[in-house]
Amino acid sequence: MLLAGLGLSVSMIIWPLLQHESEVGSTATQTIAESPAPIPAGAPTSTPGASRTPTRAPTSTSTQIPSPTVGQPTPTPTCNLGVDRQLASGWNRSRLGCPTQQAQTIWAAWQPFERGYMFWPSDTRRVIVFFGGRTWTEFPEQWVEGSPIPSRGDAPPGLVAPIRGFGYIWGTHDSVANGIGWAVDQEKGFCANIQRFEKGIIFHSSTVRFCQDELYNWATHPDFAPLFFSAYADETWQRW
Secondary structure: OHHHHHHHHHHHHHHHHHHHHHHHHHHHHHHHHHOOOOOOOOOOOOOOOOOOOOOOOOOOOOOOOOOOOOOOOOOOOOOOOOOOOOOHHHOOHHHHOOEOOOOEEEEEEEEEEOOEEEEEEOOOOEEEEEEOOOEEEEEEOOOOOOOOOOOOOOOOOOOEOOOHHHHHHHHHOHHHHHHHOOEOOOOEEEEEEEEEEOOEEEEEEEOOOOOOOOOOOHHHOOOOOOOEEEEEOOOEEEEO
8 A cells, every 4th residue: 555655656757857857858849949050150141021122223314524625726827927037036916917028138327326326227118216215107208309397406425417318307306316315326328137917027137248239338347236126016126
């Protein structure tokens, strides 16, 4: 009776334990089955519930800007006539423009003064006065051979009163006489290589033997200082 009772008691204790272990094992098996497989390192992951529809690659919305076109400078038209080689170094196109005629060697007259010069080219027969302040003016030839020359008195020692056409302009116009003063040497005839432009002239003394009849060309004399002038339409001048 004791054993029987003991066996019954043992059975009552062991059976619940076995049943509990069976439940625990079943739960463990179910837990293992439901656990997700481990993810290898470096493998891509996906978010649960994320759409599996492939994503279209983004379309570039950038606008290609065309390269700016560099404006080409407008070519400067060439002059119809060329500049004489002897005079080319005194030519400034922006100030003189293009030649209006070919260069020519003409007879001319020249006289230096205290504060300037007087120049007479035979092609226009006009007197050009170059003032020391780098301005110039021009007068039509007014003197006639044999006409009297206005007097301004005796010249100071070492200086000279101009004669002929130069003397008439100098004696008649106070602005000329006061501007350039007395002459420092006699008037001299010489040969000038001259070219006229749209906005002025360039001339250079020439050492040819003759340029008009057989008149002596003072530009061939050793004491004659070479002349090279540009006179601009804005009434300024440059000696080269």
